[in-house]
Amino acid sequence: MLIHCVRHGESSYNAEGRIQGQSDPALSELGRRQGEAVAEALAQLPIDAVYSSPLRRAMQTARPLADALQLEVRTDDRLMEVHAGDFQDQLRTDLEALRPEEMARWRSGDPDFALPGGETRRHLMQRGLEVFQQIADNAHKQVVVVTHGGLLAAALKALLGVPARRHPFLLYNGSISRLRSTVGEVKLLSLNQVDHLNRVGFGGRGDL
Secondary structure (H helix, E strand, C coil): CEEEEEECCCEHHHHHCECCCCCCCCECHHHHHHHHHHHHHHCCCCCCEEEECCCHHHHHHHHHHHHHHCCCEEECHHHCCCCCHHHCCCEHHHHHHHCHHHHHHHHCCCCCCECCCCCEHHHHHHHHHHHHHHHHHCCCCEEEEEECHHHHHHHHHHHHCCCCCCCCCCCCCCCEEEEEEECCEEEEEEEEECHHHCCCCCCCCCCC
16 A cells, blocks of 8 residues: 655644644645645545545645545544644744743653643654554555644654654655555655645644
């Protein structure tokens, strides 16, 4: 199975520098253009399923492609972004000033640290692994999974056997990464491809 992994387009929170986690902002105008560019890049491929996080920014990215393919979007709560607890909806700049120690611990990449009221990166890896393995077990040839930067980076680590304390994946809004899943093996074919965004513009990188 070939899995096309899409990070959602730029959201209004991405544009504002606001932490979203499992909050539900819509795409920005740039994000909507990125969603259309993703659809244009993938719509000619023999894709037989489109999966998405149920959060609005992911669904708004998935919808143009699903419509072009005449497919329903299949949602799974396990594809949602990391829960960022009390930091959700807050500006990064405010948190850097008011909660510097907690922000520093999050940036350190400690897989067992949770933002207050949120979840750890290790838990995020586990649910990302579970949902991607379940998708891979279905009888598809090519699928698209539209999700979030933090979840996708965590899932890639778990699928590829990258240690939890390492963080090699930073993904642009609207980027496409590709995996090939066969029995007992997952191979990363491409990472963070953005050529399809050249004419519309780029959003941010990083999780949350």
